[in-house]
Amino acid sequence: MRSLPHLAGRWGLVCGGLVLGLCTAVVDAVFLVVAGVAVVAAPAAGRAVRGRVSAWVRAGALWLAGVERWRLGVFLGCVVEEGEYGGGRALRYLAVRVPVGLLGGAVVLLLVYGVGSGVVLLSRWVRGLEGYGMSPTPWIVAYVVVGGVVLVFLNLQGLVGMVVLERRVAGWSLGPSRRELLERRIGELAASRAGVVEVVDQERRRIERDLHDGVQQRLVALGVLLGRARRQGDSELLRQAHREAREVLRDLREVAWRVYPAALDTxxxxxxxxxxxxxxxxxxxxxxxxxxxxxxxxxxxxxxxxxxxxxxxxxxxxxxxxxxxxxxxxxxxxxxxxxxxxxxxxxxxxxxxxxxxxxxxxxxxxxxxxxxxxxxxxxxxxxxxxxxxxx
Structure with missing residues (x-):
């Protein structure tokens, strides 16, 4: 189970990421306005100026999208899968992210304002009661505490929702499209199929090598020993032939286990x-x-x-x-x-x-x-x- 300092640090990162997202949303909005004005005014200045303005807008949109990806990864723990996107998709992402960033900053500011207002009101209320010689009753204290906890909980849920919304907007705008995902999957399947074929070929070559260099050589030696033993009637040669036969059997079992271990089925x-x-x-x-x-x-x-x-x-x-x-x-x-x-x-x-x-x-x-x-x-x-x- 996660410790309280770890959770507090995680929530602090989330709040910091959303506040930073508020600032970048303002920057994104300013960039979109300036880019829009420049694109509208560029045709009157000639083709060369229009080309430079278009290149500047694309480069700026890609750079700001990169900043947003960095912010999502560092502060919100949202790693957006790499996709093939250009200036057009980056501009679309910035346009959608501006209201999302403003909303996320508003949720954090609302949390800060709510907690601060609650503390101030609670301290004033307690001092007011003490001024009349009264003390807060347990029921009133429980009412205030429970109400404050519920409001904080709802605000924290709002923060979680903003993190999910940020992730989905980034994934929809900057992540791989359905076509890209299908193409990647097809490539992976083709590579894995080719890999399986190569693995089978390697296994066959290794089995052939084991049979040729191991079992076959031992069988040749076994035949020679048996021939000598038959001609000479030497019991020592027969014992050697027996040992060699056992080694051949062991090698055959090893090769059979490498082909497919029958024990898996049994x-x-x-x-x-x-x-x-x-x-x-x-x-x-x-x-x-x-x-x-x-x-x-x-x-x-x-x-x-x-x-x-x-x-x-x-x-x-x-x-x-x-x-x-x-x-x-x-x-x-x-x-x-x-x-x-x-x-x-x-x-x-x-x-x-x-x-x-x-x-x-x-x-x-x-x-x-x-x-x-x-x-x-x-x-x-x-x-x-x-x-x-x-x-």
């Missing part, structure tokens, strides 16, 4: 991650706090994120220990893998970049922090709402 994500922890070459602490089963695509993505991050920590970072956290986060799940290794992980490498594309395909967020000297922290946030089975 025992679930928790036990599949527990198997990763058991097979790891370094001690791993697993914290799993997710109730029930997740959608299959999400479970698969979480599994591969943890598996890849733990494998990288054991092979490349020189880590002594690894911490894995799988936590419910709102309507999704958050995965965090941290190791105490030397850091310096290559984010653009095949493993991590493949994970990033796999997470992006599910509309998730993926980040890697790996400064030289460590630690390396891999974080993936995946939504569970709207995920289609089979993706």
């Amino acid at each position: 025992v679930g994500l928790r036990d599949a991650l527990a198997a990763v922890v058991e097979r790891s070459g370094v001690p791993v602490r697993l914290v799993y706090e997710v109730e029930g089963r997740l959608p299959r695509p999400v479970e698969t993505a979480v599994y591969f994120v943890v598996c890849e991050a733990v494998t990288n920590a054991a092979k490349h970072s020189g880590a002594v220990s690894v911490s894995v956290e799988v936590m419910a986060a709102g309507s999704g799940v958050r995965v965090r893998v941290c190791d105490d290794g030397c850091g310096g992980a290559d984010v653009s490498g095949g493993g991590l970049s493949g994970l990033a594309r796999r997470v992006a395909a599910l509309d998730g967020r993926f980040s890697v922090s790996s400064p030289v000297g460590g630690p390396t922290v891999v974080v993936a946030e995946l939504p569970c709402v709207g995920v289609v089975e089979g993706v």
Whole structure:
């Protein structure tokens, strides 16, 4: 729960932002009037003057819109999503924001005036009663206090409404249009689809490499050992062949787990991650706090994120220990893998970049922090709402 000083500071920022918005609204109004007069008078001065006036109006409108975006972000905590807007949309925003800014300043001034008037009236009333030798009764005090609290509450609601109105006006005028949002979404989907195809190709190449360099070589060695043992009847060669057969079986299981862990379908994500922890070459602490089963695509993505991050920590970072956290986060799940290794992980490498594309395909967020000297922290946030089975 937020502390009282924090809330007071937040409300102070809001009031300061609205008062500043009152001042900028006056500046915006003056600019609009001057710009309007200049645009009307420019045609009579010739084409060159008209072009310079138009450029000045556009530049001024964009600069004032930038100031408003800064004010909204710093004082009101409203980050307007970046959109493609020019001088025309900036002018429209300034025209709409002038009355909004004046109204916001009026609400703050009304709050200050109301609180000040209440304090003055209450002090005069108390002094007047004391002059007659009377003292305020509890009922009268409660009436005055409750009435004052209700009025302050209503005024604070007005401040909240002004913040929402400022955000919506800025988003409507300066934020991305519906067409821009659709184009961005189409671009994201196209990129994620291409990323999924590339991830699949990378996985196939890695499987082929593991089969060729690992299993195939061991099978060749196993065949040679069995041939020698058959010709010589040497029991030691048979024991070596048996050991080699077990290694081949272990390699095949590792390749099969990297293709798709069957334990996800049979025992679930928790036990599949527990198997990763058991097979790891370094001690791993697993914290799993997710109730029930997740959608299959999400479970698969979480599994591969943890598996890849733990494998990288054991092979490349020189880590002594690894911490894995799988936590419910709102309507999704958050995965965090941290190791105490030397850091310096290559984010653009095949493993991590493949994970990033796999997470992006599910509309998730993926980040890697790996400064030289460590630690390396891999974080993936995946939504569970709207995920289609089979993706």
